[in-house]
Amino acid sequence: MPWDNHFLNSLDPKDMARLEPGLSEVGMERNQLLDEAGRPVSFVYLPRDCILSVLTVMEDGGLVESRTIGREGGYGLLHAIGSPISYERTICQVGGRAWRATLPALREAADASAALREAIVRHAQASLLQAAQSTACNSLHRAEQRLCRWLLLTQDRLGGDILPLTQEHLAIMLGVQRTTVTAVASQLQARGLIAYSRGRIRVLDRPALEHCACECYAAIQRGVAMMLSDRLRH
Template sequence: MKSTEIDFPTETLLEQKNHLLLRIAEDERQSVLAELELHDCEARHVFYELGAPIEYVYFPQNCVASILTVMQDGTAIEATTVGKEGLVGLPVFLGDDRSFQRAVCQVPGQVWRMEVNTFKELLGESAALKYELGRYTQALFFMVAQSSACNRLHTIEERCARWLLLTHDRVDQDQFHLTQDYLASMLGVRRASVNEAAGSLQKAGYIRYRRGVITVLDRPGLEAAACECYRVITDEFTRLVGLV
């Protein structure tokens, strides 16, 4: 990742898009912002690896991260998605310095980075940061639980639409890079199944998919094609941490 120099705190406030940070009370937010570094993050960048020490926590601006569960044979499937609503590095908040999952950048963009030791110190000093992270953790646990049921009960096309909507919510534009291989890995299905589902959504005019780039053309149509889980997850995030 490439680092971008920021003159704190004025420019940071102007550039800030991470909802979790924006929800911290103004008097406590300044001390948090002063410890952040802004980085450009490329697709497939690994934030931390399975079983490895976590050295930094990350607050996405407009990039999207996937938290992956990795099996013994190396197969990985997405457990949850993290964007501008949250934090990559939640195990540190919960008291662990190592990850039982892999975190990778799914959609490129910018992210705020903070050293783990600094983050721990701030948790002891900022009640507001601790409170907002607690509510975010609850929202994320709910998302994981709902997604587990979704993966068992709903069609690949419905799940694909849900996943695209959740990603669309977390980026600043209607177009984002995403290969079919990667989407298949995220959904835990064969590429042929993703190709069929994406083709159906494209034929309906909801999306356009060309050369690894997804363009959302009809947001209401895509929402109608998704299962109930998209709205349920979004409503719970809205209740706990504000609009995504």
């Protein structure tokens, strides 16, 4: 069956047979809280058409997004074979569907398969690469470039032109005020790259978005492809 998730699709039939009995499909709603910093992680989530947002929470309540997770990977993979404690807040940014498994179920399957453990580590590394690149991007590049990068990554994960992103989420993603989001989105709309309305963005000119984005979008794409490439297994 089509799993609509890169991690699950990458597994060989024996590993999938070990994991499949513990998988269930769940609906995910926008802003649904999955885990909180300092608490044990209970489930692994493998998005099909939803997007998860991993947030660092500051003492004053401020939020900064470190990475997003879509159908290219999953949340909780590394927790299943390491520490189960979450050090970030994880919410559903774009609602949809996901596969869910308990940490013990994935850990048991991973204990029986070196190939499955390798797949877990590879996909976790790909997610951390995105976080590292995003940290550099937020420090060095303009808000307009960063917004274009996030729009491109979001479109890649959803596979359509309509991106259900609110001003609140965009501000957290970029680490800026909502007024900055409004100003930057309005500029992109005036140039014909996007159509922007409350809670929704339509991508009108993807090549122009790619041209406007900073180097980080391409760097993330190259890095993830390299980490998940079968050619690097031997």
